[in-house]
Amino acid sequence: MSTSMKRLGKWVSLVSKRGLSTSCIQKDVSENGVKSLNLYSAINQALHIALDTDPRAYVFGEDVGFGGVFRCTTGLADRFGKNRVFNTPLCEQGIVGFGIGLAAMGNRAIAEIQFADYIFPAFDQIVNEAAKFRYRSGNQFNCGGLTIRTPYGAVGHGGHYHSQSPEAFFCHVPGIKVVIPRSPKEAKGLLLSCIRDPNPIVFFEPKWLYRLAVEEVPEDDYMTPLSEAEVIRQGCDITLVGWGAQLSIMEQACLDAEKEGISCELIDLKTLIPWDKETVEASVKKTGRLLISHEAPVTGGFGAEISASILERCFSRLEAPVARVCGLDTPFPLVFEPFYMPTKNKKVCKFGCCNEGCNSTWLTAGGTRATSNRS
Amino acid sequence: MSLLSRFASSQFGSNILKPTSILSSSQRRRSFSSSSDETLTIETSIPFTSHNCEPPSRTVETTASELMSFFRDMVLMRRMEIAADSLYKAKLIRGFCHLYDGQEAVAVGMESAITRKDCVITAYRDHCTFLCRGGTLIEVFSELMGRRDGCSKGKGGSMHFYRKEGGFYGGHGIVGAQIPLGVGLAFGQKYSKDPNVTFSLYGDGAANQGQLFEALNIAALWDLPAILVCENNHYGMGTAEWRSAKSPAYYKRGDYAPGLKVDGMDVLAVKQACKFAKEHALKNGPLILEMDTYRYHGHSMSDPGSTYRTRDEISGVRQERDPIERVRKLVLAHDISTEKELKDIEKAARKEVDEAIAKAKESQVPDPSDLFTNVYVKGLGVEACGADRKEVKATLP
Numbered sequence: 001m002s003t004s005m006k007r008l009g010k011w012v013s014l015v016s017k018r019g020l021s022t023s024c025i026q027k028d029v030s031e032n033g034v035k036s037l038n039l040y041s042a043i044n045q046a047l048h049i050a051l052d053t054d055p056r057a058y059v060f061g062e063d064v065g066f067g068g069v070f071r072c073t074t075g076l077a078d079r080f081g082k083n084r085v086f087n088t089p090l091c092e093q094g095i096v097g098f099g100i101g102l103a104a105m106g107n108r109a110i111a112e113i114q115f116a117d118y119i120f121p122a123f124d125q126i127v128n129e130a131a132k133f134r135y136r137s138g139n140q141f142n143c144g145g146l147t148i149r150t151p152y153g154a155v156g157h158g159g160h161y162h163s164q165s166p167e168a169f170f171c172h173v174p175g176i177k178v179v180i181p182r183s184p185k186e187a188k189g190l191l192l193s194c195i196r197d198p199n200p201i202v203f204f205e206p207k208w209l210y211r212l213a214v215e216e217v218p219e220d221d222y223m224t225p226l227s228e229a230e231v232i233r234q235g236c237d238i239t240l241v242g243w244g245a246q247l248s249i250m251e252q253a254c255l256d257a258e259k260e261g262i263s264c265e266l267i268d269l270k271t272l273i274p275w276d277k278e279t280v281e282a283s284v285k286k287t288g289r290l291l292i293s294h295e296a297p298v299t300g301g302f303g304a305e306i307s308a309s310i311l312e313r314c315f316s317r318l319e320a321p322v323a324r325v326c327g328l329d330t331p332f333p334l335v336f337e338p339f340y341m342p343t344k345n346k347k348v349c350k351f352g353c354c355n356e357g358c359n360s361t362w363l364t365a366g367g368t369r370a371t372s373n374r375s
Numbered sequence: 376m377s378l379l380s381r382f383a384s385s386q387f388g389s390n391i392l393k394p395t396s397i398l399s400s401s402q403r404r405r406s407f408s409s410s411s412d413e414t415l416t417i418e419t420s421i422p423f424t425s426h427n428c429e430p431p432s433r434t435v436e437t438t439a440s441e442l443m444s445f446f447r448d449m450v451l452m453r454r455m456e457i458a459a460d461s462l463y464k465a466k467l468i469r470g471f472c473h474l475y476d477g478q479e480a481v482a483v484g485m486e487s488a489i490t491r492k493d494c495v496i497t498a499y500r501d502h503c504t505f506l507c508r509g510g511t512l513i514e515v516f517s518e519l520m521g522r523r524d525g526c527s528k529g530k531g532g533s534m535h536f537y538r539k540e541g542g543f544y545g546g547h548g549i550v551g552a553q554i555p556l557g558v559g560l561a562f563g564q565k566y567s568k569d570p571n572v573t574f575s576l577y578g579d580g581a582a583n584q585g586q587l588f589e590a591l592n593i594a595a596l597w598d599l600p601a602i603l604v605c606e607n608n609h610y611g612m613g614t615a616e617w618r619s620a621k622s623p624a625y626y627k628r629g630d631y632a633p634g635l636k637v638d639g640m641d642v643l644a645v646k647q648a649c650k651f652a653k654e655h656a657l658k659n660g661p662l663i664l665e666m667d668t669y670r671y672h673g674h675s676m677s678d679p680g681s682t683y684r685t686r687d688e689i690s691g692v693r694q695e696r697d698p699i700e701r702v703r704k705l706v707l708a709h710d711i712s713t714e715k716e717l718k719d720i721e722k723a724a725r726k727e728v729d730e731a732i733a734k735a736k737e738s739q740v741p742d743p744s745d746l747f748t749n750v751y752v753k754g755l756g757v758e759a760c761g762a763d764r765k766e767v768k769a770t771l772p
Binding site: 062088090093117120157335339 | 580619620682
């Protein structure tokens with residue numbers, strides 16, 4: 001009896017709390033049309049808008065009818081019906097193949113792969129079917145309406161198969177686009193762009209940020225352009241380039257560097273292929289130094305591609321070799337996750353301003369101390 | 376002899392179910408009319424349902440000591456999984472953790488019908504299968520907590536238990552990916568003319584993966600001694616079987632390969648089915664066993680397990696089909712042991728688990744340089760600095 005009372009009390013307080021917070025948010029909304037949302041809610045909002053604005057849009061995947069394991073598809077089945085939002089059996093290859101067919105009929109197929117680590121059974125469908133459909137049919141057919149959403153990256157304790165960042169595999173495939181957002185606002189705008197883009201797209205969502213990242217997100221239907229990088233912090237000594245969950249960590253590194261008198265320019269690439277070379281090029285020409293970070297292992301990661309392209313374009317302007325602070329060349333570890341990850345300190349170490357004896361000469365290499373750029 | 380040391384000492388090829396000295400002596404003392412090794416015949420809960428084959432008899436032969444060891448093993452497993460639940464909630468276990476409580480009869484019954492030269496490969500719900508194949512509790516808890524004494528040196532975690540000397544090939548994280556591997560193992564056995572078979576376990580969720588059918592075709596084409604065991608606990612994560620499978624009669628889905636549906640909550644039925652399957656597979660090639668079972672916990676620790684099924688459903692299975700309770704009733708009905716003795720066994724299991732956890736907690740976490748070992752045979756020779764710049768750089772092999 002007493003326990004049930006306690007439970008009831010807890011429930012009541014929960015409800016009242018929720019009621020209160022909703023009313024606050026609604027007030028907020030009526031004032032300026034923005035709402036404070038976390039990343040999964042922003043994704044959820046984008047999916048609502050996508051289904052609402054296009055009667056030929058569908059959402060499907062494992063458990064999406066119940067809201068999905070990360071709650072991104074909550075409420076969709078209730079609102080749009082089970083004919084447009086439905087669970088699939090546990091078969092990734094089938095999900096993507098089905099999505100290609102659905103998209104080939106002129107629909108917007110929004111497929112969810114539960115974790116990016118599980119995307120590999122569908123790799124063949126993505127690489128051989130989706131990416132080349134338009135090319136090999138001489139533009140008679142395409143699956144441009146296909147968007148594959150999948151959560152990627154570390155969560156702190158995910159272990160081998162719930163933590164990987166497989167984006168580089170897909171960046172090697174002409175015919176698909178790869179997009180990764182860094183925050184709730186970006187996620188909503190980019191996802192809507194991806195769904196409406198006439199090319200098949202793999203959209204990686206940083207699952208660490210699903211609940212962690214909260215941002216003011218406009219309520220309305222807006223699209224963030226693809227293949228446009230964004231300079232989110234201006235600086236003149238070093239250019240930092242990254243995507244997804246790495247951005248917030250790079251931002252912290254920039255703040256640390258600032259205290260040591262080093263001015264960093266931070267770029268969010270957003271779209272990995274086709275990527276915005278011009279923005280990165282312009283920045284590196286200004287700073288002379290480039291540092292790239294990603295969670296995926298350093299060897300063969302997308303950082304290598306950026307490095308090679310920038311070397312081609314900015315060879316004479318570079319003051320130091322392009323630096324990559326990335327995941328290590330090991331399987332994603334369980335107990336060693338902090339070692340594996342490209343943490344803030346590893347980046348700061350590279351700047352040479354750490355006092356712990358790492359003695360990186362990267363920033364002073366080439367003779368010209370970065371500060372000379374400022375004059 | 377304690378259970379723990381029994382698990383530890385049972386070596387490759389030895390019979391895990393040999394009567395322990397304590398048990399047989401206590402029974403002598405109690406001077407039962409039936410000796411512990413005398414054959415008992417017991418009927419399975421329900422008849423087997425078969426597809427393209429003659430089902431085995433419902434009448435199973437067992438002994439008093441075997442029933443007692445079934446009880447003891449399953450009680451120990453149940454306790455181990457409950458303890459893992461608490462350790463996970465205390466954040467001593469990280470990563471993902473999938474518990475086996477409710478399904479114990481499948482692992483225990485299978486082990487009683489085969490030898491350690493037969494291979495077993497399963498997915499990520501692997502703690503109890505590892506124990507059956509001769510693993511120890513200390514190895515289990517050390518691995519769960521990512522310690523050096525774990526069965527995969529602390530590098531695998533809950534989903535990746537292995538025991539080569541026990542013929543246990545893991546411990547696989549990707550749904551359905553282990554099934555073709557099992558068929559490869561079976562080819563190895565057939566090629567070297569071993570009189571052994573491979574059991575590949577997968578869930579009802581994995582039964583819809585294309586890999587299963589590719590692997591089955593290969594196995595049937597070449598008559599490989601591969602037994603595909605579908606542990607049907609009726610929910611692939613949160614999706615009920617009928618929501619994801621056109622035909623949830625998984626034992627029939629091999630089409631050309633024969634199948635058998637077994638009450639996976641009845642350890643004797645599982646034993647009988649696995650014995651039958653081994654004989655069949657050695658003579659005729661692959662066979663599908665569908666074990667009708669149930670998991671009490673959610674899919675993983677992040678699933679409360681109560682949103683897609685009713686609490687009544689769970690408690691109904693607990694009351695009517697629980698594998699441990701079934702053996703308890705058999706033991707009491709045949710006057711093999713007393714309620715008090717069975718309670719004592721449960722108490723002993725609890726103590727044994729607690730002791731193993733205490734020992735596992737003393738085990739060290741692996742050395743940082745272990746991050747780089749076993750990637751390739753000799754390592755990569757990469758240099759890396761620690762997460763905190765105060766930590767030394769790891770010297771790599």
